[in-house]
Amino acid sequence: MWTFTSDVEEYAAVAEPFLLGDPVRNTVPLTILANLRAGMPAKDLLFGWWTVDGEVRGAVFHTPPHPVGLFGVPVEAVEAFVRARPGGLPALVGPLDVTAEVTRLLGPPARTVSERLYRLGTLTVPDVPGRGRLAVPADFPLLVSWYQAFGEEVAMGEGDVVERVARRLAGRELFVWESGEAPVSLAALSPAAGGVCRIGPVYTPPSRRRRGYGGAVTAFASQTGLAERCEQVVLFTDLDNPTSNAVYQAIGYEPVADYAHLTYH
Secondary structure (H helix, E strand, C coil): EEEEECCHHHHHHHHHHCCCCCCCHHHHHHHHHHHCCCCCCCCCCEEEHHHEEEEEEEEEEEECCCCEEEEECCHHHHHHHHHHCCCCEEEEEEHHHHHHHHHHHHHHCEEECCCEEEEEEECCCCCCCEEEEEECCCEEEEHHHHHHHHHHHHHHCCCCCHHHHHHHCCCCCCEEEECCCCCEEEEEEEEEECCCEEEEEEECCCCCCCCCCHHHHHHHHHHHHHHHCEEEEEEECCCCCCCHHHHHHHCCCEEEEEEEEEECC
């Protein structure tokens, strides 16, 4: 049976223990929950949990304008969710078995983006000229422009980019790689949730690519996370970008599971 609410704490009380059972695969819902509790602005929220004989077996979340998150949903709960979901399913993201069931029920989506979740094994720091550092307020205009460029490049909006960058900068979540005393690449690191931090986004301007900066800033942010903030570090990649997948594997990231973003309209 599905139960829905717009109350963050009601959802957390029921679903968080379930999500913490696999903090790596549930990194996104756990991070969203932590951010909402920390004051991240959001509206029209919807949360849900699936119970069988009184036991929580699945959880979903929706924080518009982002897709509905089906990270912690068993396949057998999908049909009931699709039928019960208030407002339909314009866009969603979840594991491949779950998104395959959605496609069976709703038909082919207008757009599919395939992703892979990686977890850091043994970090290999690449030998790249320059240095990593925590982003500072003086970087703000540049970081906003990079966030906007990243959103346009992947065709997945980040909502209010200025607010998001300001919040993440204040939270010490943004890192840059400097070369020639100028920032050349960006990596963000989410706060720990269930002992897991997540890298993303990672962005290097086109004119600075193919020099190793993306791998270098990712390694630096990952190293900082493990040293100061969390027990494990994960990240998602676009499977249509073989370069980034190779870069992350080269510094020690190992595949965990595949996911899909489905957009219906």
